[in-house]
Amino acid sequence: MNFKLNPKLSQKIAYAVLFLSTILVIIPVLIIVFNIVKNGYSAISWEFLTTMPKDGMRAGGILPAILGTLSIVLCAIMITLPVGVCAAIYLNEYAKDNLLTRIIKLAIVNLAGVPSVVYGLFGLGIFVMLLGCGVSIIAGALTLSIMELPVIITTARGALNSVPYAFREASWSLGVSRWQTIRHIVLPNALPGIMTGAILSIARISGETAPILFTAAAFYVPHLPKSMFDQVMALPYHLYIISTQIPNMPKNIIFGTALVLLMLVLSMSLIAIVARIYFRKIRKW
C-alpha cells in the first residue's frame, strides 16, 4: 500500500507532536510544585524558618538545616569559584593546544559525568578520613566544590570566550601585557557571565544529598553550626530523614521542608536568570 499524508496534514501533526512534547516537559514540574505548595504551605511560618526542631523533629523549626546547607554551599562556592576561574583563564588564554591540555579538557568533560554518590565516597575517603577533617562543613564543602569544578570551569570559559578577541588585540597593541589585558579587559567583561554561572551552581549544589551524606550531614545536631569542623544538619538530608526515618511525622512539616528547599533553589535560579537578562541588555558589543 502506498500511503502518503497530505503535506498540510503532516505539517499539523508534526507541530502537534512537537508542541505536546514541550508541554510534557513542564507538566511534571507544575505538578510537583503544586503538590509541594499545597501540602506544605501551612507549615511555613517565621517560627518554622528561625527556630530549632522540637519533639524529635516532629515540631518546631528547621533553622539548623537551613544554616547548615547555606554554610556548606557558600563555603563550597568560595573554594570552587576562584579555582575554577583560574583554571578557565589558563585554559582559554594561555594553554597551548598540546597533549596535556587535551587531557585536562577530557578530564573536565568526564568529571562532569561522574555520579554524585561517587564524589561522596571520594570525599569520605580523602577529606573525612585521609586529611582528617572528619564529618564536617569543610569536608562537605570540599567534596561539593570538586564536584562543581567542571561546571564552573565550563561556564567561566564560555564567559571568557564571549569577550571579543578584538578587545584583547586592541589592548596588546597598546603594549599592555597578556596578564594585564586579562585583568583589566577580559575579566571585567566576563564577570557577569561568571557570576550568573556561579549562582546557578549554588542552586544546583544546594539540593545535592549524596556528596554530603558521608562528609558533612548529621541526623540531628542540637545546636547551630559553630565552626568549619562541625557536623551539620542539611536541608536535603533532613528532608530524607523526616520523610523516611521518623514515625508519625506531620505531613505538612515534610512538605514545608521540601518547599523551603525548593524555594531556595528556585530563587537562586531566578536571580541568575534575571541577572543574565539584565547584563545582556546593558552589554553593548
Added chain:
Amino acid sequence: MDIIEIKNLNLFYTNFHAIKDVNMKIKANKITALIGPSGCGKSTLLRTLNRINDTIEGVRIEGDVIVNGKNIYDPDADVDRIRRNVGMVFQRPNPFPLSIYNNVAFGLQINRLVSRKDETDFIVKESLEDVQLWDDLKDKLKMSGLELSLEQQQRLCIARLIAVKPEIILLDEPCSSLDPMATAHIEELMQELKSKYTIVIVTHNMQQAARISDETGYMLLGKLIEFDATGKIFTNPSKQETDDYVSGRFG
C-alpha cells in the same frame, strides 16, 4: 631614513606558507600602503610588524624585522614594549566598553606611563585633539566609547594609540566599515598624522592607496611583487603582475 627593515621574512600558519621571502624598507614619516587581492597576506605581513601574530596558535616566523636598528624577533626582545612602539588600528573599530576618557587613558594607566592625574588629563586632551575629537567630545568624556558613530570610534581607537606615543602606526583596512565621507575624513587625518608618525596601511581600495600613500607595495600569494613610490606603481609599474592589478585586468 628607513625606520623598518624587513629581511627575508617568511611566515607559516602551521603548514601554510602565508608570507614568502619578503624584503622591504619602510621610510619614517611616510605613509606606506600595502595592496593586493584578498588573501594575499597583507594583514599577515602588517601584523608581523608588531608581533601580534605571535598570539595565534601555530604561527612560525623566520627572518628579521628591524625597527630602529633592533630586530624585534630577537629572543630577548620585550614584546610589550615593541607593541607599544608599533601600534595597530583594526578593520572594525574596537573601542573598549569603557568611557571615552578611560579608553584613551587605558594604555597610559596600565603601563604606568604617567603618575599624576593632571598628566593623564593632559595627554587625553592632546590625543583627542590630534584626532579632532576634542571639540565635539570634551563635555562627554564620561560617555561610553561604544556610543560614538563608527567614524568617531575609529578616531577614538587612533587617539587611544597615540596616547602611548608610538612611533609607528599600523592600520588594517581602517575605513572598510566607514561610509565615503567618514573615509575621506580619516584619510585627511592620516595626512596630518604623518608628520609625527610612520604609517603603514593595508587597503583593498586602490584609489585610497593612490590618494594617500607615498610608497606602495603590491602583494600576491604571499610575495611582495613590487614595492616602489606610489606614483610609479600606479602609472608605470615595472612588473606585469602589478600592472594587471592596478589597471583592473587582474583575474
